Amino acid sequence: MRFLKVLFVLVLCGGLLFGGFLVYAHHAPIETAAPPAADTFDAATIARGAELAAMGNCNSCHTVEGGPALAGGRALETPFGTIHGSNITPDADTGIGRWSKAAFSRAMREGVDRDGNHLYPAFPYDHFTKLSDEDVDALYAYVMTRTPVRAPTPENDLVFPLGFRPLLAGWKLLFFRPGRFAPDNVARDETNHGAYLVEALAHCGACHTPRNTLGAEERSAHFAGGTSDGWIAPALDHKNPAPVPWTQESLARYLRSGFDRHHGAASGPMIEVARNLSRVPEQDVAAMARYVASVMGEPAPERAEKGRALVATLESGRTPVQTTGSSAPGGSAVPDPIYAGACGGCHDAERGAIDALPLSLATAARLESPQNLLHAVLEGVHPRNPKAAALMPSFDGALTDEQIARLADYVRTEIAGEPAWRDVAGTLAKIRKGAASGSGESTK
Amino acid sequence: MITLTVNGRSHEVDADPATPLLYVLRDDLGLHAAKYGCGFGQCGACTVMVDGRAVFSCVTPIAALPGRQIKTVEGLGTIEDPGPMQRGFIEAQAAQCGYCIPGMMMRAQALLEQNPAASEQDIRDHLALNLCRCGTHMRILDAVKRAAALMRSARGPDAGTTVATDGAAR
Numbered sequence: 001m002r003f004l005k006v007l008f009v010l011v012l013c014g015g016l017l018f019g020g021f022l023v024y025a026h027h028a029p030i031e032t033a034a035p036p037a038a039d040t041f042d043a044a045t046i047a048r049g050a051e052l053a054a055m056g057n058c059n060s061c062h063t064v065e066g067g068p069a070l071a072g073g074r075a076l077e078t079p080f081g082t083i084h085g086s087n088i089t090p091d092a093d094t095g096i097g098r099w100s101k102a103a104f105s106r107a108m109r110e111g112v113d114r115d116g117n118h119l120y121p122a123f124p125y126d127h128f129t130k131l132s133d134e135d136v137d138a139l140y141a142y143v144m145t146r147t148p149v150r151a152p153t154p155e156n157d158l159v160f161p162l163g164f165r166p167l168l169a170g171w172k173l174l175f176f177r178p179g180r181f182a183p184d185n186v187a188r189d190e191t192n193h194g195a196y197l198v199e200a201l202a203h204c205g206a207c208h209t210p211r212n213t214l215g216a217e218e219r220s221a222h223f224a225g226g227t228s229d230g231w232i233a234p235a236l237d238h239k240n241p242a243p244v245p246w247t248q249e250s251l252a253r254y255l256r257s258g259f260d261r262h263h264g265a266a267s268g269p270m271i272e273v274a275r276n277l278s279r280v281p282e283q284d285v286a287a288m289a290r291y292v293a294s295v296m297g298e299p300a301p302e303r304a305e306k307g308r309a310l311v312a313t314l315e316s317g318r319t320p321v322q323t324t325g326s327s328a329p330g331g332s333a334v335p336d337p338i339y340a341g342a343c344g345g346c347h348d349a350e351r352g353a354i355d356a357l358p359l360s361l362a363t364a365a366r367l368e369s370p371q372n373l374l375h376a377v378l379e380g381v382h383p384r385n386p387k388a389a390a391l392m393p394s395f396d397g398a399l400t401d402e403q404i405a406r407l408a409d410y411v412r413t414e415i416a417g418e419p420a421w422r423d424v425a426g427t428l429a430k431i432r433k434g435a436a437s438g439s440g441e442s443t444k
Numbered sequence: 445m446i447t448l449t450v451n452g453r454s455h456e457v458d459a460d461p462a463t464p465l466l467y468v469l470r471d472d473l474g475l476h477a478a479k480y481g482c483g484f485g486q487c488g489a490c491t492v493m494v495d496g497r498a499v500f501s502c503v504t505p506i507a508a509l510p511g512r513q514i515k516t517v518e519g520l521g522t523i524e525d526p527g528p529m530q531r532g533f534i535e536a537q538a539a540q541c542g543y544c545i546p547g548m549m550m551r552a553q554a555l556l557e558q559n560p561a562a563s564e565q566d567i568r569d570h571l572a573l574n575l576c577r578c579g580t581h582m583r584i585l586d587a588v589k590r591a592a593a594l595m596r597s598a599r600g601p602d603a604g605t606t607v608a609t610d611g612a613a614r
Contacts, residue, residue, distance in 0.1 A: 335462075337461035337462040337507035338462075338505055338507050340462035341461070341503070341504070341506070341508075342503055342504065342505055345484070353483075354484055389486050390485075390486070390573075393484075393485030393500055393503060393573075395504075397495070397497030397498065397499050398494060398497075398503070399504075399508050400508070400512075403508050
């Protein structure tokens with residue numbers, strides 16, 4: 001009897017707690033609104049909305065490759081399962097055509113949809129919450145004036161029990177800090193403008209900041225380097241490993257054109273970011289670059305000196321080498337024949353008609369894992385325009401996995417002068433498995 | 445000395461291991477089907493097959509190739525007895541200047557060996573890496589479809605029906 005009583009009390013408490021939680025987790029729906037007429041918004045607001053949408057990469061997650069813009073369906077692979085970007089065209093039934101500005105604003109700022117459901121943080125509202133009213137309005141104007149597309153968003157496929165949205169209230173309680181961007185009073189206006197664009201809109205940290213086991217960005221490790229789609233997004237703080245230290249100018253060039261002569265081309269998930277930034281005003285990108293450069297800080301004198309020496313060698317038409325290693329390209333000893341035959345023709349300054357970045361300057365060779373280098377060799381390096389020829393061809397098939405692993409080792413130790421990576425073959429196998437299961441690719 | 449297996453035959457080659465396969469094929473082995481276009485894996489004229497996959501022979505050093513099966517257009521058939529891929533190209537009269545054609549054939553061959561029921565879109569996607577400056581793309585597409593049909597019928601009625609149902613299903 002006693003036992004049953006205790007059990008009863010426990011169940012009652014549990015039920016009350018859970019009920020309380022559900023009440024806490026609940027948000028009221030916001031009334032539907034008639035789709036706004038086209039003349040609701042002025043042209044300048046829509047045009048600014050387009051630029052903000054480009055900086056916010058809305059198209060990256062809300063458009064299937066080759067599909068209609070913002071109509072949703074793009075599958076985002078997360079450690080917790082697959083989440084689909086929703087249809088955010090103004091279609092009344094399958095999009096957000098009946099969302100008032102208040103409903104849109106609540107989604108952007110609080111991660112709650114019109115019906116009151118919590119949204120998954122794969123939607124970077126942890127950044128968008130910092131947006132100004134004016135910018136949310138402009139984004140709303142832009143989105144609501146796109147062509148409506150009828151396309152139901154596919155169901156998500158998440159590990160149990162994460163499909164239950166009220167649980168997200170707990171996640172938010174732990175990790176989500178709603179609130180507007182707070183400018184730094186000491187910093188200059190341009191830096192603050194850049195900080196606002198980067199933190200509130202461009203969400204660079206969504207990839208370049210590490211995440212904890214529950215998928216939240218680690219605040220204490222801002223810009224310390226993260227991952228995206230099987231790629232490493234390198235650190236953008238003082239630990240950035242680029243052999244030639246980034247400057248505000250080189251960052252601006254890279255972000256806007258997808259290329260910088262001393263750092264190479266944006267690749268992998270970074271391509272789309274650069275493609276989007278090519279469509280926004282130069283002064284906005286300059287401000288972002290200024291802020292990112294300020295987070296990186298001035299390089300230590302020794303590193304700056306090394307960088308200047310590398311650039312001087314490159315500008316004199318020779319391949320800079322990092323090491324006193326015996327078999328470096330352009331050096332005295334014979335380089336690895338696979339490197340020399342497959343890579344050196346483009347990557348060695350002495351030989352190239354192509355002038356590709358010498359791999360001694362490549363960030364990919366200096367990261368903690370060979371992922372990015374292996375991606376480059378397996379998939380080739382592609383320019384921002386997906387229809388144009390590859391900058392570098394894929395070597396998948398030309399080289400065996402064993403040869404690719406040995407080549408990665410060679411580039412790492414002999415050209416970049418870094419200690420050998422631990423498990424190149426294992427990393428390569430993992431990338432192949434990811435490719436076979438079609439991770440990150442569109443479903444169409 | 446490096447031993448290369450080309451079209452099923454073994455060759456001892458005395459060349460720097462960093463030498464691109466293309467140069468060895470053309471200069472040492474006298475196999476002139478693969479062409480030098482750009483030298484940077486951008487145009488596809490040098491495409492050959494290695495272990496069943498299409499590769500750019502101009503950026504593939506012979507050091508990577510011992511023990512692997514290399515195939516060139518010379519391995520697809522002869523003038524007297526052209527193989528299905530070659531017959532497809534002859535039937536469709538797909539060549540204008542012809543420079544890109546061997547590369548096109550080898551990339552298409554690799555595709556059809558892997559996927560005999562390749563759709564038109566599959567063919568377009570695969571051949572996108574190979575450039576043709578004369579503009580004979582529509583005929584090249586036609587040639588590859590003919591080759592696919594010839595390969596299917598060569599595999600006999602059983603293979604033919606399997607492929608046909610596959611084709612209907614997609």
